[in-house]
Amino acid sequence: MSHPVSPLAPAELPPLSALAGVRLAAGAAGIRYQGRTDVLLVELAPGTTVGGVFTKSLTRSAPVDWCREALAGGRARALVVNAGNANAFTGKAGWDAMEAVIKAAAETLNCRPSRVFAASTGIIGQVLPAEPFIGKLAEMTGRLAEDGWSDAAQAIMTTDTFAKAAIRETEIAGTPVRIVGIVKGSGMIAPDMATMLGFIATDAALPAPILQTLLGRATELSFNAITVDSDTSTSDTVLMFATGAAGNGPLTDAADSRLGDFQAALESLCVDLAQQVVRDGEGATKFVTVAVSGAENDGSAKKIAFAIANSPLVKTAIAGEDANWGRIVAAVGKAGEPADRDKLAVSVGGITIARDGSVVIGYDETPVAAHMKGQEIDIAVDIGLGAGKATVWTCDLTHGYISINADYRS
């Protein structure tokens, strides 16, 4: 279960100072892992609004179903998370276990259960043991603290080899506001939903519908633009909470120009967190950026970019430091999106390899081969048809991925 820290990990966790209105405590409930924290309790100040994006999987977990319902209220007072057990595909018994934890947390924090959000991550198909978690809640409540963010980032890890967090400072109409986020994920990472677990908080005052809109936009450019292995999780959840403690003035429209800086900061934070997930991709040794331009539209560009980023043959070539651009071309061809073979251009590491459907005259592989030896690989493809563009991020496919996943459960 314990794997060496990814070579792509950032040097250190960013300093995560307090965010007014949020207090956290991690605990060791031994749900699956021993000798480490595996449960998290977060208390949110009264009046905190909430937005959320969730997996589109049809076999989603009990907590995902719960959060989707609870989101209708727009308010949050608490969050409970456990690692090691996804409580997915567990039927009524799984739902009951989750509800028991939520009710116990609501009682401890003296709030309505419908204001408690929940997330579970880990093995699929086993009912969450509720008692170990419930047994820790009173003690954890006594330890709730504003400086608990680092501990929280640790407690939600599964096959992650490093804790992941990011922080941004910005302003809304002159009022300084902050955004803090933590995230977990390194396998079962695929596009087209809110990938993995992520929890973001801001002290900005934002009505829930605005929060939802801003989070949805940021997710599309970040968590929904990464892939490790093309497998979509049953548990993916990103929740964002706004405590309002910063005291910015009232806002009624997500399109309000005074939210421009905030949206940019949120997008930057989400991209940072999403890239950290890729940097902890199971077995990853290279961080890969795939930029597609010239597609018919942005959606088409994203599909082509993911066809490249999900291709096992492209990903193994990168692992082998092989500038095998033919596999990139083949991935474009299989994407099912408009493309014209004879207008394609491909570059790697900023060097144009092919243009107008064949290799450039006098192509010298030397600088491309040097680029492939680095840790950061840049692939750019121009389709030559329109103005659509998209960027997605992935990692290489190595023996490490096989080792981690051929014995994950056993």
Added chain:
Amino acid sequence: MSHPVSPLAPAELPPLSALAGVRLAAGAAGIRYQGRTDVLLVELAPGTTVGGVFTKSLTRSAPVDWCREALAGGRARALVVNAGNANAFTGKAGWDAMEAVIKAAAETLNCRPSRVFAASTGIIGQVLPAEPFIGKLAEMTGRLAEDGWSDAAQAIMTTDTFAKAAIRETEIAGTPVRIVGIVKGSGMIAPDMATMLGFIATDAALPAPILQTLLGRATELSFNAITVDSDTSTSDTVLMFATGAAGNGPLTDAADSRLGDFQAALESLCVDLAQQVVRDGEGATKFVTVAVSGAENDGSAKKIAFAIANSPLVKTAIAGEDANWGRIVAAVGKAGEPADRDKLAVSVGGITIARDGSVVIGYDETPVAAHMKGQEIDIAVDIGLGAGKATVWTCDLTHGYISINADYRS
């Protein structure tokens, strides 16, 4: 480039006796490989009809473009194939090289170039060197022989670890007819097109439109029902030739009931060949059958089956002999097809693990764990919604796949 023979390989190549109207010769042109055959010339009797199915890739190879055009004529007199170079994404230079080979073959065999079919397989992005192939044609023509099938199956291999062929005997309206097929492929194998290279011949007399219909149907249940790595090739081609030497009576309709036995034999042969490709899947140690039932319709069932068969997490779990049915459930959930979590049933090795959305009471993993240790793995999923069903075949994902593909080109 040389890898140990797949543990899933059949004990031996089936005996490939002559098929009247087809003569073959293999040669060693050194296009990419040394010390082995890498080119194939096939002569077809005058009057031979032809059908074909090809990759749907938008970055398809020059020979695929050629064959699609030539197919309009419905007649074939020759086939030229080379291994080691796909002649894909090679622009005009690649087209010219291919045309030179085709014209030389037409001259040698004294036929029209439009009756010569071609296929290339191997590395993408490099222009086929025509001269070494052309230089061999006269000598190969002198060696054309009806018993050249085994040599042919060898000559078209790339990363294949064993030669692949199948033979069927059947009848049309009382006339005995035979079908012989050879195939190559073990990586860049994905659904939804005619996967890899396959060449099938029969001595039946069949008009080209009937041949095309019968081949299309058989392909859907065989070559389009396998996946090794979800990557679609630029070169996939299956061609089928009918020499007419068997002398069965005239047929004008593919739905003619006298073709029932022939269609069944052709489907059986195609499934046999397709399964051989999976059994030579790069790095494969387990042969996996995924059967989905109870889907809304057959197309939906096939998509769900492929979501399972393409899931890296399912495939690595199988490699690790881990009965990790949670990953099967997650793959169903991500398929994007109608499914109801609470109606799903999953069985492995014939043993029901989950029913109605959760694990069966008293589930005993022991017999399932024993099944996972075998070489033939059976996964069955019932969606519980309708009558749609489909079966697809795949292999596990192992360190061998990474080893083969991280240094294929270098």
